[in-house]
Amino acid sequence: MNQSVLTDLQALICPLVVIVLGMIVLLLDLGTGDGPARRRLIYFVSLGGLVAAALLAVANTTIPNAGVGVTPLTHFGGGMVADRFGGLFCIVLCIIAGLAITMSDRYLEEKSLNSGEYYALILFSTSGAMLMALAYDLVNIFVGLEILSVALYILSGFARRERRSEESAVKYFLLGSFASGFLLYGMALIYGAVGIALKNTGLLQPTGTSFTNLGVIARTIQESAETGGAPITASPLFIAGVALLIVGLAFKAAIVPFHSYAPDVYEGAPTPVTAFMSAAAKVGAFAALIRVFGILLPADNASIAQAAVPFHAVLWGLAAATIVVGNVLAIRQTNIKRMLAYSSIAHAGYILVGVLASSVPGASQNAKDAVIYYLFTYTFMNLGAFAMVIWLGRDGGEYTSIADYAGLAKQQPLAAAAMAVFMLSLAGIPPAAGFLAKLYVFTSAVQAGLTGLAVLALVVSVIGVYYYLNIIVAMYFRDPVNDFSSVRAGGARAAALLSAAATLLFGFIPAGVFSPTIQRDQPTAQPILGAAEKSPLPPAVAVVSPQP
Amino acid sequence: MNPVAESAAVAAGANPLLPVHGAVPLSWYLILSAMLFMIGVVGVLVKRNPIVIFMSIELMLNAVNLSFIAFGRYLGNVGGQMFAIFVMAVAAAEVAVGLGILISIFRSRENINVDEINVMKG
Numbered sequence: 001m002n003q004s005v006l007t008d009l010q011a012l013i014c015p016l017v018v019i020v021l022g023m024i025v026l027l028l029d030l031g032t033g034d035g036p037a038r039r040r041l042i043y044f045v046s047l048g049g050l051v052a053a054a055l056l057a058v059a060n061t062t063i064p065n066a067g068v069g070v071t072p073l074t075h076f077g078g079g080m081v082a083d084r085f086g087g088l089f090c091i092v093l094c095i096i097a098g099l100a101i102t103m104s105d106r107y108l109e110e111k112s113l114n115s116g117e118y119y120a121l122i123l124f125s126t127s128g129a130m131l132m133a134l135a136y137d138l139v140n141i142f143v144g145l146e147i148l149s150v151a152l153y154i155l156s157g158f159a160r161r162e163r164r165s166e167e168s169a170v171k172y173f174l175l176g177s178f179a180s181g182f183l184l185y186g187m188a189l190i191y192g193a194v195g196i197a198l199k200n201t202g203l204l205q206p207t208g209t210s211f212t213n214l215g216v217i218a219r220t221i222q223e224s225a226e227t228g229g230a231p232i233t234a235s236p237l238f239i240a241g242v243a244l245l246i247v248g249l250a251f252k253a254a255i256v257p258f259h260s261y262a263p264d265v266y267e268g269a270p271t272p273v274t275a276f277m278s279a280a281a282k283v284g285a286f287a288a289l290i291r292v293f294g295i296l297l298p299a300d301n302a303s304i305a306q307a308a309v310p311f312h313a314v315l316w317g318l319a320a321a322t323i324v325v326g327n328v329l330a331i332r333q334t335n336i337k338r339m340l341a342y343s344s345i346a347h348a349g350y351i352l353v354g355v356l357a358s359s360v361p362g363a364s365q366n367a368k369d370a371v372i373y374y375l376f377t378y379t380f381m382n383l384g385a386f387a388m389v390i391w392l393g394r395d396g397g398e399y400t401s402i403a404d405y406a407g408l409a410k411q412q413p414l415a416a417a418a419m420a421v422f423m424l425s426l427a428g429i430p431p432a433a434g435f436l437a438k439l440y441v442f443t444s445a446v447q448a449g450l451t452g453l454a455v456l457a458l459v460v461s462v463i464g465v466y467y468y469l470n471i472i473v474a475m476y477f478r479d480p481v482n483d484f485s486s487v488r489a490g491g492a493r494a495a496a497l498l499s500a501a502a503t504l505l506f507g508f509i510p511a512g513v514f515s516p517t518i519q520r521d522q523p524t525a526q527p528i529l530g531a532a533e534k535s536p537l538p539p540a541v542a543v544v545s546p547q548p
Numbered sequence: 549m550n551p552v553a554e555s556a557a558v559a560a561g562a563n564p565l566l567p568v569h570g571a572v573p574l575s576w577y578l579i580l581s582a583m584l585f586m587i588g589v590v591g592v593l594v595k596r597n598p599i600v601i602f603m604s605i606e607l608m609l610n611a612v613n614l615s616f617i618a619f620g621r622y623l624g625n626v627g628g629q630m631f632a633i634f635v636m637a638v639a640a641a642e643v644a645v646g647l648g649i650l651i652s653i654f655r656s657r658e659n660i661n662v663d664e665i666n667v668m669k670g
Contacts, residue, residue: 139631146638153645157652166653167665173646174601174662178592180642181608184635185585188612191628192578192619199623210627 008075011082014057014090015130018097021049022123029116039114043491046101046119050126054094060087074136078213081136088372089133089287093280096379097126100276103387103495106488107272110395113159121158122276125151129284133291138187138212141288145183145252148284149176152277156269168268175251175261183248187212189241190296194220197232214295221296233297233308242296242311246318249292252285255352256322259345266341271398274337275386278344279379286351286375290368293359308359315356320456322349327463335400339467340385343426346464347378353457354441356450363448370440377433377506381425384499388419390492392484399482402471407480412487416475418500425503427468428461433506577618584611598650598660602643609639 009016028042063073063083074081100122108114128147135141153176157169194211197220210216225231232238251258266274293315297308326346333339351374357367389398392408392415399405409416425432438461445454487493584607591604613632620628654660 139634143634143638146641150638150641150645153649157649160652161656163656166649166656169649170598170653170662170665173642173649174592174598174605177602177605177642177646178608180638181585181588181605181612184609184612185615187631188615188619188628191616191631192623195619195623195625195627211623211625212627212631 008080011060011073011075012080012134014053014060014087014094015127015134017049017053017056018094018123018127018130021046021053022120022127024049025116025120025123029120035114036109039109039116042116042119043101043105046123047098049123050094050098050101054091054098057087057090057094060084060090063087074215078210078215079137079140080131080134082134085290085368085372086134086287089283089375090130092283092372092375092379093126093129093133095376096276096279096283096383097122099379099383099387099495099499100272100280101491102498103275103383103390103492104272106490106492107270107390107393110488111159111270113270118155118158121151121155125155125276126280129280129287132284133287135288135291136214137210138190138214138292139210141292142180142184142187145248145284145288146180148281149180149252152176152273152281155273156265156277158273159270162268164268165270166268168265171261171268172265179248179251179258182244182251186241186244186246186248189237189244190217191241193232193235193238193241196237197224197235201227214291218295239310243314245292245296246311246314249285249289250318253282253289253348253352254345255318255348256325256345259322259325259348262345263338263341266344267335267337267400271337271386271390271393274341275383278340278382278386279375282344282348282351283375283379286348286355286371289352289355290358290371293355294364297359312356312359315352316450316453319349319352319356319453322346322352323457323460324349327460330467331463333467334402336389336402336405336471337386337400339402340382343464343467344382346461347374347382347426350374350438350441350457350461351378353445353450353453356453357441357444357448360448360450363444366447367441367444370437370444374437374441377425377437377503380499380502380506381422381432381434384418384496384503385422385426387492387496387499388415388422390488391415391496392487394486394488402474404482405471406474406478406482408475408484410480411484415484415487415496418496419475420472421500421503423468423471425507427465429465431504431507433503436507574618574622578615581611581615581618584608584614596661596663598662601662602646602650606639606643609635 025042025046028038028045031038060082061084073083101119104118105114108118125148128144128149128151131144131147132141133144135144153169153173156172157165159165191211194217198211201224211220221232225233247258251261254262266278269277297311323346326342326344326349330339330342330346333342351371354367354371354374357363358371360367389400392399392405392412405419408419421432425434428434428438438458442454442458445451445457588604588606588608588611591607592601595601595604613635616628616632616635618628620626620632650660653665657664
């Protein structure tokens with residue numbers, strides 16, 4: 001028993017370290033000593049802890065992915081799962097939190113917002129997103145989502161003397177909890193649909209079986225299809241539940257038509273917070289989307305696949321609409337934070353293409369790797385672009401209009417070069433990592449038979465080149481309008497240069513960090529569970545120690 | 549099910565978690581829950597005062613709780629009740645944060661009509 005508890009804790013070491021780190025930061029903030037020295041201590045303790053958490057998560061990346069064809073290693077009574085997929089998401093989240101904290105120091109000092117709660121909230125929010133990535137139960141997905149969101153509501157209103165920041169907090173809070181309501185209702189209907197299916201087939205075990213567990217749901221779907229009757233995926237309760245779940249998660253990932261909050265919230269929130277939430281909320285939501293769709297809409301069984309067809313069509317439409325709307329609306333933005341907000345909507349659309357491909361068995365593994373690779377590069381290029389905005393500001397302000405950046409290359413060549421790298425990468429132009437990320441995602445989409453969507457995404461992404469290059473043109477070919485001679489140094493600069501280096505590195509050495517497996521042979525469609533284990537519903541507890 | 553009928557059913561040896569004859573059927577609970585949820589959704593979309601919008605959101609969450617508890621009781625499964633308790637705990641955290649945000653915005657503007665919270669557009 002003790003042994004298994006230890007194994008459980010070991011598997012979830014990354015989020016646990018981050019949560020404890022948040023508590024330590026809060027305690028340090030209470031400590032004695034003068035303000036600036038204490039803040040600096042908190043700053044470095046947070047960064048060091050995140051590095052440690054990321055290194056600890058590396059151990060999990062060797063465990064095979066849960067999902068189609070593989071019985072997952074579950075922990076905590078089947079509620080959490082530790083696998084390669086979750087481990088990589090934890091590492092991405094550590095990087096996001098680390099970069100966001102790194103770029104915050106001078107900005108917070110100048111706005112006199114520098115307090116320990118800021119760092120603790122970022123850490124708690126990160127741990128929520130990690131829990132979403134490791135959750136194997138709808139309850140845990142919901143709790144992780146709320147830990148992520150509630151901390152983000154506070155963070156977006158953190159500059160509480162500024163009207164824009166307050167406004168962004170109110171909008172995010174009201175729309176976010178509205179979306180949580182839909183997500184929850186979806187979970188309730190899925191719970192009921194699965195329970196009723198089990199009750200009708202006589203396989204119901206009244207206690208000890210959690211109908212919100214993704215393993216139990218997967219087996220119920222499989223068995224309901226095998227018993228010959230209508231599969232549970234065709235029942236109205238289940239369909240309504242999945243639809244509502246899509247709405248809730250699509251809101252968090254800012255997918256059209258649930259994106260309307262994003263530009264306002266991103267513009268109003270303090271810039272480091274915008275950088276953090278544009279990446280962390282998306283990573284958490286996409287982790288949950290991939291995990292849930294792999295289970296709820298498996299396409300490897302003819303009768304189940306039949307029922308999943310409408311959802312694939314809906315996701316197809318959402319991805320297409322997100323790519324088109326994000327790119328088209330980004331063109332007319334003059335505020336760089338709003339432009340990046342629309343650009344992040346467009347990127348959510350590209351990632352959704354990969355998510356859709358990941359629910360097709362033959363392409364599942366490739367698509368998952370492609371999505372994770374995309375999120376890695378998106379993290380660096382997007383947080384890097386926001387770090388540039390902070391770096392080039394001064395005296396508590398920042399230049400948010402795109403026209404303000406005219407002539408930057410003449411005064412700050414290094415900064416202009418870094419910004420150019422981010423813009424080229426976001427546009428998907430070869431030397432930078434954004435190109436490979438798009439290549440992997442679109443290739444996996446073609447493998448999954450989504451050729452039409454991949455072509456559409458490619459064509460529309462050309463529009464993106466226009467507004468990204470617009471900034472490069474302003475920086476290099478226009479006369480200066482602002483004096484950039486005394487820009488803010490410190491963390492933002494370090495974060496921006498680090499991100500630019502990583503963006504280029506990922507672009508030149510695509511397989512350097514972990515190998516995106518574009519040529520790897522995939523097993524063809526397999527049943528969700530191995531044929532050997534079709535016992536009627538023991539709880540999905542398979543505690544095996546993770547491979548070191 | 550009223551307490552008298554319940555205790556009678558328990559005395560007769562029935563599983564107290566499963567519905568007995570004459571109990572309110574599951575579908576009624578689900579219809580009530582769906583109606584409450586829709587009232588909440590309409591409230592969010594129609595009302596202009598953020599406090600009232602927030603109350604509508606709470607109504608949505610409680611409609612979901614009703615569904616969870618009705619399903620849990622019908623299925624004789626504790627998962628539904630447990631989920632409802634999680635929802636309540638999370639809703640309490642959201643109330644604390646949400647009211648804090650609303651107080652902070654009211655202090656600076658003396659007005660919390662959502663139509664006037666519009667510095668940013670486009």
